Amino acid sequence: MDDKTIRRSREEKRPLAEVTQQWTDKFHADCAALNCLPPHVEPTATGHICEQVDMIAQLEKKGHAYRAADGSVYFKVASFPEYGRLSHLKERELKLGTSLKPQTADADEKEDGSDFALWKAHKPDDGDVGWESPWGRGRPGWHIECSAMSKKHLGETIDLHTGGVDLLFPHHENEIAQSECCNGATFSKHWYHSEHLLVDGKKMSKSLGNLYTLDDLRAKGHTPMELRYTLLAGHPRKQLNFTLDSLHAAQKALATLRAYRATLPASGGDAAIFAPVFAALSDDLNTPGALGALFTIVNRGNAGVDLPAFDRVLFALGLKLDEPAAPKAEAPAEVVALAEQRWAAKKAKDFASADRLRGELAAAGWTMLDRKDGYSLEPAKKA
RNA sequence: GGCGCGGUAGCCAAGUGGUAAGGCCGAGGUCUGCAAAACCUCUAUGCGUCGGUUCAAUUCCGACCCGCGCCUCCA
Incomplete structure (x- = not known):
């Protein structure tokens, strides 16, 4: 439900659900190919709007959230002293002048720079993406879905939460803040963060x-x-x-x-x-x-x-060995004919002809592999 | 600048206070007419640099160098 996905949906004039489904399907296919066991439950953010709204309402009631002028609702980080413990962020330690990004668009709406959105008020760019709520039409912020779905399907306290290190801050930190302030219980007993896969020495990313x-x-x-x-x-x-x-x-x-x-x-x-x-x-x-x-x-x-x-x-x-190493290619008829000739020559112990034909096959881009009772043809490996 | 991860053979990569798993590549060999496959053997006195602790450090401590990541609405 992020801006980019909504934009794509509008550009392609397709419903949001259709756009996201396309990627969900792709993801499932890849997971299956990689022999990953499917999860028992795969909840979706759009399928849990009520749960998210409910959680935001509770946070607001307990004084952990506030409404901004535009109808958005923000989490009040100052109301949660534990904030930043997971990422060892005692307090906001951003130093100006280094790699600080420009202030976000909603900076003016927030009481404090570290507060984050629980509910985002509907804006024209959102098109028909939006839900009614006690705070008016809008959509959930991007951290609350995890807190709400985790609570519904796994309970207030879970044993283990995993994710990539890039999610450590702010996403996981915010999840903890939302869940613990709402439920008054430990969110996750353990955390396991996986490091990045690097390609060419850099984090693999679309932009690179x-x-x-x-x-x-x-x-x-x-x-x-x-x-x-x-x-x-x-x-x-x-x-x-x-x-x-x-x-x-x-x-x-x-x-x-x-x-x-x-x-x-x-x-x-x-x-x-x-x-x-x-x-x-x-x-x-x-x-x-x-x-x-x-x-x-x-x-x-x-x-x-x-x-x-x-x-x-x-x-x-999770390893399966029954998969062929490479897809089998169908050799053209003339290549098969050459192979048959070579096999016959080999049977007749005419090794000179056999070697010559092997060379011809190679020139045609095929490698002939001999076995006891037959042969197979594979595309020659490219140099 | 803050926080975090890492630097081990040509490449990838585990690991431990007592002298370096494993995979790939490479070399030699066995076996097949040849080729391929398979199998066998070999391949780091060395673990980023410099100090320190210790009988002993790649493993602990300190400093430094280098690479990568996060630092707020992109999920």
């Missing part, structure tokens, strides 16, 4: 143009599993500099695991052999450590390991 979508990677011949493995190879709490090279490393590592899995018996193993892997995962989600432990075991051979135990590890890591 150093952004890859899953489809981009697929177009380059990589699989979603390779991406998943690559992300697993870095600690979630450390920045990971993503490179296309790392996808290649992932591809090889997955192939090794796939080949190893094929050697495993259906039963008779000792599940405890993988304890180090789970120990690493249990230790602050140390996924690189877990992969290291996994390969240490793999390198020792398959003694004591069976399929069910190995598959439990794969499940825990």
Whole structure:
């Protein structure tokens, strides 16, 4: 429900819900491809307007919020002494003259610069996006949805709240302020912030143009599993500099695991052999450590390991090995004809012809892979 | 300027007060006519720099250098 999405909806003359649904669908497809388990509940901000309004009303009643002249409602940060604890911000410590951004448009409406919007009054740019409320027509501020939906679906206090470090301030700080002031209870017992994925040494972002979508990677011949493995190879709490090279490393590592899995018996193993892997995962989600432990075991051979135990590890890591490394390409008829000739020549032990035909195939852009009982054709790797 | 994360082999990356997991690349080998695949072996006296503590530091402490992120309505 942010300005940008509303603007896009108006420009394309499509309902807001349709625009957001398009991205939601894309997100779901990518998550599925990456083998992420779907959440039990996926609430939407627009589906919880009442809950948000209710929460804002309570905050106002308890003196944590105030109405501005234009009909917007702001959270009064000064009313919550704990504010800033999560991000170690004792007080507003912004120093002028460095990277301070220009004052926001609603600066005049707020009593204090650190206050933030709970409810934004409707303005012409919003078009038909808006809901009626005790404060008039408008829409919720962008932090309150999380507080309201979390309360409704998970209760006043949750065990763990996760997110990227960029959300630490102000978003999570504001969530805490809203929820704790409204409910009078601890919002989240634990926080886990993941670091950024870096591309070319910078935070991946649309504005920098150093952004890859899953489809981009697929177009380059990589699989979603390779991406998943690559992300697993870095600690979630450390920045990971993503490179296309790392996808290649992932591809090889997955192939090794796939080949190893094929050697495993259906039963008779000792599940405890993988304890180090789970120990690493249990230790602050140390996924690189877990992969290291996994390969240490793999390198020792398959003694004591069976399929069910190995598959439990794969499940825990969310890795699926049954995916082909690259999409199969259909060779043109003339290429197949060459391949048939070479296979026949090879069978006849006419190796000179066979080698010549391999060369011709290569010139045509195809690599012929021999097996015991047949061959396959793959597009030649580009140099 | 404030707050936070990080600097470990060519690349990616764990980790510990007692002398460096793992993956990729590379090299050698086994096996296949060749190629590919698979498998085996090898590859950091060293963990940003300089000091300090210690019998012992990459691991603790201090200073410094470098990279990245956040610092308010973009979610």
